[in-house]
Amino acid sequence: xxxIFVFVALLALSxxxxxxxxxxxxxxxxxxxxxxxxxxxxxxxxxxPEDISRIVMANLERSGLFDAIPRDNMLSFPRAENEIHFRxxxxxxxxxxxxxxxxxxxxxxxxxxxxFDVLGERRIMRRQVVEGSEGQLRSIAHNIxxxxxxxxxxxxxxxxxxxxYVEVVRHDDGTDTFRLMRADADGARPVLLLESxxxxxxxxxxxxxxxxxxxxxxxxxxxxxVQNLATGEREQVTDFVGLNGAPAxxxxxxKLAVVLSKDGxxxxxxxxxxxxxxxxxxxxxxxxxxxxxxxxxxxxxxxxNRGGRPQIYQVDLASGRVERLTFQGNYNARGRLSPDGxxxxxxxxxxxxxxxxxxxxxxxxxxxxxxxxLDESPSVAPNGAMLIYxxxxxxxxxxxxxxxxxGTRYYLPSERGDVREPxxxxxxx
Amino acid sequence: xxxxxFKQGFFLAFVLAFLAGCTATDTMDDADDAAADxxxxxxxxxxxxxxxxxxxxxxxxxxxxxxxxxxxxxxxxLQPESRALLLAHAERLxxxxxxxxxxxxxxxxxxxxxxxxxxxxxxxxxxxxxxxVLQGVSRDILEVISYGEERPAARGSNDSAWAQNRRVEIKx
Numbered sequence: 001x002x003x004i005f006v007f008v009a010l011l012a013l014s015x016x017x018x019x020x021x022x023x024x025x026x027x028x029x030x031x032x033x034x035x036x037x038x039x040x041x042x043x044x045x046x047x048x049p050e051d052i053s054r055i056v057m058a059n060l061e062r063s064g065l066f067d068a069i070p071r072d073n074m075l076s077f078p079r080a081e082n083e084i085h086f087r088x089x090x091x092x093x094x095x096x097x098x099x100x101x102x103x104x105x106x107x108x109x110x111x112x113x114x115x116f117d118v119l120g121e122r123r124i125m126r127r128q129v130v131e132g133s134e135g136q137l138r139s140i141a142h143n144i145x146x147x148x149x150x151x152x153x154x155x156x157x158x159x160x161x162x163x164x165y166v167e168v169v170r171h172d173d174g175t176d177t178f179r180l181m182r183a184d185a186d187g188a189r190p191v192l193l194l195e196s197x198x199x200x201x202x203x204x205x206x207x208x209x210x211x212x213x214x215x216x217x218x219x220x221x222x223x224x225x226v227q228n229l230a231t232g233e234r235e236q237v238t239d240f241v242g243l244n245g246a247p248a249x250x251x252x253x254x255k256l257a258v259v260l261s262k263d264g265x266x267x268x269x270x271x272x273x274x275x276x277x278x279x280x281x282x283x284x285x286x287x288x289x290x291x292x293x294x295x296x297x298x299x300x301x302x303x304x305n306r307g308g309r310p311q312i313y314q315v316d317l318a319s320g321r322v323e324r325l326t327f328q329g330n331y332n333a334r335g336r337l338s339p340d341g342x343x344x345x346x347x348x349x350x351x352x353x354x355x356x357x358x359x360x361x362x363x364x365x366x367x368x369x370x371x372x373x374l375d376e377s378p379s380v381a382p383n384g385a386m387l388i389y390x391x392x393x394x395x396x397x398x399x400x401x402x403x404x405x406x407g408t409r410y411y412l413p414s415e416r417g418d419v420r421e422p423x424x425x426x427x428x429x
Numbered sequence: 430x431x432x433x434x435f436k437q438g439f440f441l442a443f444v445l446a447f448l449a450g451c452t453a454t455d456t457m458d459d460a461d462d463a464a465a466d467x468x469x470x471x472x473x474x475x476x477x478x479x480x481x482x483x484x485x486x487x488x489x490x491x492x493x494x495x496x497x498x499x500x501x502x503x504x505x506x507l508q509p510e511s512r513a514l515l516l517a518h519a520e521r522l523x524x525x526x527x528x529x530x531x532x533x534x535x536x537x538x539x540x541x542x543x544x545x546x547x548x549x550x551x552x553x554x555x556x557x558x559x560x561x562v563l564q565g566v567s568r569d570i571l572e573v574i575s576y577g578e579e580r581p582a583a584r585g586s587n588d589s590a591w592a593q594n595r596r597v598e599i600k601x
Binding site (some may be wrong): 199222287305309373 | 488503539540541542543544545547548549550551552573574575576577584586
C-alpha cells in the first residue's frame, strides 16, 4: 500500500493553479450573427485589469452563433448612443452593436452597457448596469454575455456558469497526482478542490451548485464524498466493501444514487444524505451502474449489460419496472438527460470508436455529435445548448464542447497533464 | 488518518531502532543501517506495506511468479492461457502462512465509460478470486478492488497498450 496524500483546498485559501484551460475553436455555424463589441473602458481612462469586451467577444464566438467584428476594423469606439454612426457599422456588416462603459468607486466597478440593432438603428436592450469587485470583472463579462446571448437568440446564456473536472499528472517515477478542479465555463480561473495521489473520479454538482460529490480512492478503496464548495468541508458518505461509485444527485438534492457491490454485484442504490438510509434500486446479476435521475425524480436511467453488452435502461423507482432505452449499436453507456428531458446524451460505440451520441427519446433517433476516437463523459450545459465531454487530442486528455445540434465545437486543452470527466454546473441563481 | 499513518510509521521505526540498538554484537552497525533503511521506507508507507516487505524476504527462495492475468475487451472471463499461472498462485496460497493477504486489483483499458469500467474491473478481479477459491484458497485472504481505467499499466491509445491494461494484478 502506498502512502496517500490528500489535500483539500479551502475556498478561503483561494488556491489558484497555474495551469489553465485554453480555448481552440474548431467549428462554428455557417452563417453566424455579426456583432460588434466595442471596447468597454473606464470613463477616467485608467486601464481595466480585465478586458471585459474581449471576454464577451470570446464567449459569443465560442457559442458558434456569433461572429465578432475585429476591433481593428472598427471606425470608432462609441460609448453612448449619441456617438454611434450606424452607417459605419452597416458597412462592416454588423447586425448588433454592444457599447458600454465602466466607473470605479472604492474598489467597486460599475459597468453599464446597451445593445443596438444596427439595421433598425434602434436600441433593443435598455441600459443595463452590473456591479462588482475587481475579482468579479470576469463574472461581470460573463453576465453581460448571458444577457446579450439571451436577447438575440431567445435562449438563456450559460457563460456565467462553471465546470468541475479531474486533472491527472503522471510523474516520471510512475506515480500520479489527481486533482479535482473547478473553473469558469470558459476554463479560466481554475481553482483546486482536492488533490490526491490516488484516483479521483465521477465528480457531479448538486442541483443547487453548492456542493459536489465524487469518488476518491484516498482511503485505498473507492468511497463517495460530498464536499461543500464554499467551506471546503467534506464528508465521506459511503464506506462499503467493493465498489462505491457513480454518485448522482436527486433533483431535490436530498439523495444520491450510488453504485455499490457490497452484496456481490454492482447494483444501484439511493442514499438519503440526511440519515444515510440506503434503498436498493436494481437487482440483477449483470453490471448495473452510471445512474442519473429523471428530472421529476421518479426514475433513474442507468447502464447495464444485462442484455449481454452495455445498454441504457430506465427504472421507475415506485414500481421497480425496468425499460430498455437504447437499441442501436452494441455499446451505449453513461446516459444523461438534456435539461428539457426530451433527449439523452451518452457514450456510443461505432466501429471501434467511442463517440458522444444524442438520442431523441420520443422517436428513438440517434445522432452522433462527435467524431473523434475516445470521447466520453458528456455533461450538458444547463441551457441545453452545448455539452462538454472529454476526449484525446494530440496524445493528451482534453475537454471539448459541442453544441447539441453538432454545429459548433471547440477544445479546452489543459496546459498540463490529462483533463477529463467534466461536469457542467447548474445555473447559479 | 494520515497523521496516524505517520505516527505508526515513526513508532515502528523507533521500535526497530531500539531493538537494533540493544543488539550488542559486532554486527551492530549493519543492524543500525538496516533499521534506518526500514525507517525511511516506513516514512512513506503504511502498516500493511510492512507485512508485504517481511513476506517478500521469506519468498526469496521461491520461484518468482508472474502476477498479471489478462482479459479480452469488455470481457471478465478467464482465458485458457491464464489457467496454469492461476493454478500456481492457488498452490502457493492454499497454505499461505500467517498474516498473508492478497489484493486482486482489477483494471480495464481506457475505452468506454469510466464507471462501467470500474464495474468491469471488479468483475475481472472477482473471476480471479472465484477461481482461486475453487482451487481451495481461503476467500478470507483475498481482497478484490477495482481501479477501472484509472491506473493503466501501459500508456498510449493502441491495441498493444489496451491489451496490457485489461488485467488483474495479484498483489501479495
